[in-house]
Amino acid sequence: MKALVCKQFGGVEDVELATVSEPALADPHAVTIEVEFASVSHATGLMIAGQYQRRPPLPFVPGTEAVGRVVACGKAVTRLRPGDRVVAIADWGCYAERFTVPEYTVYPVPDSLPPKVALPIPLSYGTAYCGLVWRCALTPQDTLLVLGAGAGVGLAAVEIGRQLGATVVACASTEAKRADALRRGATHAVAPQDLAAQVKALTGGRGADVVVDPVGGDLFGQALRAAAPNARILSIGFASGSIPQAPVNLLLVKNLTLHGFFFGRYIGWTPSDERAEHAPALQQVMSTLFQWAAEGKLEPTVSAVYPITGLGDALAALESRKVVGKVAIKIKETET
The missing domain is CATH 3.90.180.10 (Medium-chain alcohol dehydrogenases, catalytic domain)
Incomplete structure (x- = not known):
């Protein structure tokens, strides 16, 4: 599958489009997601530079938030199933056609919400x-x-x-x-x-x-x-x-x-990895936010979408301070 791979810490020029192996599904509490869009944030650039709170082991695939569909579930997963539309928070790995993530930070998306509306919510x-x-x-x-x-x-x-x-x-x-x-x-x-x-x-x-x-x-x-x-x-x-x-x-x-x-404490971004502990409370929060969005009470916005090869342009747009809402990169070839 295709993925953006960071082979060394540095600038966005150190991230390249490559062919990598499909993600494994060894954890019974994990799901594999086929990605449609993935968000880009200031933290993305910091992680690529090795300056974020956590330094992923090299090489790694950046990207911490994505929207798509579940394609496989671990044996212990009961709240999700293949075919579900979801948004997920990951440690990294979202800039790929597929990635695997613990179910605790995967959230079902209401049918009425387009993927680019759902993406900024988590x-x-x-x-x-x-x-x-x-x-x-x-x-x-x-x-x-x-x-x-x-x-x-x-x-x-x-x-x-x-x-x-x-x-x-x-x-x-x-x-x-x-x-x-x-x-x-x-x-x-x-x-x-x-x-x-x-x-x-x-x-x-x-x-x-x-x-x-x-x-x-x-x-x-x-x-x-x-x-x-x-x-x-x-x-x-x-x-x-x-x-x-x-x-x-x-x-x-x-x-x-x-x-x-630090919101990361609730989603597993600390050495103690508390995501399972906080999952019930966060799932309730996300349910409320998705309901508000579906009712038109919130207006999550992705103001610009770049191709998978356009990560540098996306980060430059963020640095320009001219962006309203979020920017994203498109992973899947066809938009729904």
């Missing part, structure tokens, strides 16, 4: 939902400030925050992204410049009760100043490429709670 929307609900206990009385609200987890947080009843302030870098965030349910949309002043003006001087930060960098410090007393800050990534240092004195005087949130 990682982007799963991260946003679990961070907002499990860690920050977001309520309808809260004002939610979302940084990086134009793409990926940030845009998902805007939609989920609206669905949970909060007042959402979306912070995005371009007018087009801010307009899209407003269309998806944000109450207000602001530019990153003078962030604290803008948020305070919109909240009668109080600030935001919950802050979602997938950006990091200098914007993190501005967001702390935009936070209300007793606010909850959710740090989930560093898309800016810069890891900020928290001014603990500001956390202290404003009674702020800083939550670090």
Whole structure:
């Protein structure tokens, strides 16, 4: 079968299209999936460079999220069967015509959802939902400030925050992204410049009760100043490429709670591999998210699709900061 193979850590030029063996199905709790589309994220480039939290053994096939159909199931699998439309989260391996993954992070897709609508839900929307609900206990009385609200987890947080009843302030870098965030349910949309002043003006001087930060960098410090007393800050990534240092004195005087949130803990991306333990709770979360999407309450978006040979272009599009939603590569030759 065809697959994109990374033979050494480095740049995307070190990933090449190759013919590899079909994946084995030795684990009784695993399924094999025929891939239609696979998502591309900032973490993809970090993993290829060997700079992500985990370093796969070389050579490896990148890709951590894919949509397709189940073609084979291990003997212990009862909740899935061949022919099922699914989205899956994997350690890596999704940039291939087929891959095998433990059933714990494989989620059935409703018949009404097209594959490109289903694809962004597990990682982007799963991260946003679990961070907002499990860690920050977001309520309808809260004002939610979302940084990086134009793409990926940030845009998902805007939609989920609206669905949970909060007042959402979306912070995005371009007018087009801010307009899209407003269309998806944000109450207000602001530019990153003078962030604290803008948020305070919109909240009668109080600030935001919950802050979602997938950006990091200098914007993190501005967001702390935009936070209300007793606010909850959710740090989930560093898309800016810069890891900020928290001014603990500001956390202290404003009674702020800083939550670090690594969604990977729930999907097996830690040395202890807790995916089986968290599978029931996450499957319920995904069921809720897929239902909301099917009802039109969420709008998961893949804004650009590249061929299997276009991974470099896909990563460049992400780095340009012009992408709304997610980008993907097309694995299967024919689209459904």
